Amino acid sequence: IVPDPVVSKERDKEKIVRARFDSESVDVQGGPALTLYYGFDTFISTKLEFSHAVSLLWSAINSVNKYIEDSAPWKEKDRGILSNILYTLAESLRLIAVYVYPFMPSAGDNIWKQLGINTGIEETIASSPGYREWAGYKLSGTRTSKGGALFPRIDLKKAKETRKSSEDRVNPSRSKENKVETSGDNLISISDFSKVRLKVGKVITAEKVEGSNKLIKLQVDTGETRQVVAGIGKTYSPNDLLGKKVAVVTNLQPAKLMGVESQGMLLAATDSEGALSILTVDRDVKEGAKIK
Structure with missing residues (x-):
């Protein structure tokens, strides 16, 4: 259920997010020069620059993502501040649904429905003059519903197969000419494998990530x-890992997991029942040694 914002004085974090959507200027450091409220009118109604409108929308969405990371609601103990965070996120999503609807109607409609708003998005847009304003629709008290992913990950293997099938139908003769017998599946070349940088690493410190029963944060040499x-974390305790020599992928793009940055990946094996075992070396190999 979407809570009422109960903190009497907004924090700068909430103000910065609100500044992206509000019809009034909010004077805070980091606030945007052009809000979505006026930006859409400028780029669509006046200039017909739809790409600029979409860029402005995505900038607002990125600011909401940053707000989630900075606020870390999974760590917040103060119920008042937590209510404010959840309300701010819900209201941001409502406005994102409104602004994304002209470009991706199904995505906007799905966000709207998952927020638990009873009236349809088109009906609300037509009947509520303040629908584009922050708190222009009473969202507190609505019960959200769990739905499918708005933008499911693309299965690259299926996408390639679909593309190849389409090409074969368009040019069947070329398909026959290029057909080569291979054994096995998902084969890669040695040049593909060489792109992955693997090194031996020694675990220096290990601790559980707060709020997770699965994630462990490691410092690895x-x-x-x-x-x-x-x-x-469900298989190993932090103490189990100290001093281990492990196989590490070192050229992965950094990613954040529950707000904690990860600069690599440990290699591990799992059996058919899901039992996990990290890969280690069977001799005392120096830290940083290349695995190839």
């Missing part, structure tokens, strides 16, 4: 100290 977050 791979010739240089790097932080790695691994989902191995």
